[in-house]
Amino acid sequence: MPPSSTTAATATRGRPGYAREDVIQIAVEEFNARGYEATSMGTLAERLGLSKSAIYHHISSKEEILVEATDKALAELKAVMDAALAESDDPLEQLRLLVAGTTRVLCQFPAYVRLLLRLRGNTEVEREIMARRRLLTRTLVDVVDRAQAEGSLRSDLEAGVVARLIFGMINSIVEWYRPDGKYAPEDLAQLTPQMIFDGIVKPGVRHG
Amino acid sequence: MPPSSTTAATATRGRPGYAREDVIQIAVEEFNARGYEATSMGTLAERLGLSKSAIYHHISSKEEILVEATDKALAELKAVMDAALAESDDPLEQLRLLVAGTTRVLCQFPAYVRLLLRLRGNTEVEREIMARRRLLTRTLVDVVDRAQAEGSLRSDLEAGVVARLIFGMINSIVEWYRPDGKYAPEDLAQLTPQMIFDGIVKPGVRHG
Numbered sequence: 258m259p260p261s262s263t264t265a266a267t268a269t270r271g272r273p274g275y276a277r278e279d280v281i282q283i284a285v286e287e288f289n290a291r292g293y294e295a296t297s298m299g300t301l302a303e304r305l306g307l308s309k310s311a312i313y314h315h316i317s318s319k320e321e322i323l324v325e326a327t328d329k330a331l332a333e334l335k336a337v338m339d340a341a342l343a344e345s346d347d348p349l350e351q352l353r354l355l356v357a358g359t360t361r362v363l364c365q366f367p368a369y370v371r372l373l374l375r376l377r378g379n380t381e382v383e384r385e386i387m388a389r390r391r392l393l394t395r396t397l398v399d400v401v402d403r404a405q406a407e408g409s410l411r412s413d414l415e416a417g418v419v420a421r422l423i424f425g426m427i428n429s430i431v432e433w434y435r436p437d438g439k440y441a442p443e444d445l446a447q448l449t450p451q452m453i454f455d456g457i458v459k460p461g462v463r464h465g
Numbered sequence: 466m467p468p469s470s471t472t473a474a475t476a477t478r479g480r481p482g483y484a485r486e487d488v489i490q491i492a493v494e495e496f497n498a499r500g501y502e503a504t505s506m507g508t509l510a511e512r513l514g515l516s517k518s519a520i521y522h523h524i525s526s527k528e529e530i531l532v533e534a535t536d537k538a539l540a541e542l543k544a545v546m547d548a549a550l551a552e553s554d555d556p557l558e559q560l561r562l563l564v565a566g567t568t569r570v571l572c573q574f575p576a577y578v579r580l581l582l583r584l585r586g587n588t589e590v591e592r593e594i595m596a597r598r599r600l601l602t603r604t605l606v607d608v609v610d611r612a613q614a615e616g617s618l619r620s621d622l623e624a625g626v627v628a629r630l631i632f633g634m635i636n637s638i639v640e641w642y643r644p645d646g647k648y649a650p651e652d653l654a655q656l657t658p659q660m661i662f663d664g665i666v667k668p669g670v671r672h673g
Contacts (some may be wrong), residue, residue, distance in 0.1 A: 295502030429633020
């Protein structure tokens with residue numbers, strides 16, 4: 258029987274039975290730890306406890322893993338963004354739902370999103386993935402743009418830059434978030450829209 | 466005479482005359498484009514238009530370049546943070562100066578800071594650099610902490626998380642900022658403290 262978790266998989270070094278999701282998860286961890294470019298099929302085989310020929314029963318190339326993992330991240334992000342747009346007609350509320358939803362996805366799949374964010378675009382496949390990533394940024398820019406146009410967001414800040422800084426803040430969560438740490442995804446999904454909407458200064462405090 | 470800019474350097478393919486800063490800059494671009502782990506001395510030699518033996522007149526190892534470039538980034542960041550702390554006794558004003566100052570550094574040295582931020586800690590040297598990076602985060606956490614304690618920042622948000630999200634937002638600038646683009650460093654140095662302090666919602670607009 259194939260191991261059903263990473264821990265179980267690690268314990269079965271040398272045994273070729275892996276659930277697909279374990280192979281992907283371990284490979285993504287390896288990409289994130291060493292860099293995608295510096296990870297070879299040989300490294301992956303070693304990490305999975307498989308021989309260099311046995312790994313091909315599981316993976317045809319490292320690119321296949323990259324595509325599957327980033328597909329997952331992109332699909333999850335797109336789903337919460339689409340849901341945010343569908344749930345309200347008010348751009349400000351759409352923006353709040355979108356920020357909260359993407360925060361939740363980052364907390365649930367930090368490793369997959371981290372891989373997505375660190376792509377460098379050295380291959381055609383990577384550039385296609387990055388183009389899909391840019392569509393998500395585009396969606397966020399549009400929402401910020403509409404919220405500025407209808408007057409709920411300050412319009413002295415350029416929508417494109419604001420949207421990039423918003424995603425910059427949220428995306429950084431994947432660099433430190435631990436699913437077994439002290440914050441639940443929901444805690445951060447409450448915090449990020451609040452910080453982005455109202456800032457961190459106590460209401461009424463004057464500052465330069 | 467050694468070339469004094471990247472363009473000039475590129476034009477002198479095969480000629481071993483390089484200013485030190487050009488070698489570092491080109492190597493950092495290469496690390497950022499391919500990943501530090503995946504870049505070899507051979508790759509760097511090729512990129513610099515040098516033979517595999519000639520490159521050792523310029524660089525003893527790729528680690529030497531990593532150290533020099535991240536030293537530069539860390540020193541610049543530390544300098545503006547120290548200046549922010551020295552310039553005011555008010556934690557809120559210190560925070561504003563610190564956010565504006567680090568934003569300026571990111572705009573001036575996006576490639577060096579990008580290298581610093583993408584380190585994975587696979588070698589002892591990388592782990593030392595990352596420890597110095599963590600000291601800067603610690604400084605930011607302390608300022609946020611003090612501003613909360615004296616009552617100028619909302620204290621419902623945990624200082625450690627707020628500080629990480631602030632740096633996350635600012636640091637993301639290195640992913641898209643172009644020194645020859647439409648924003649001057651000063652524009653962004655005005656924008657980031659504003660967004661972080663007051664948020665993006667127009668004053669008086671009610672929201673969930």
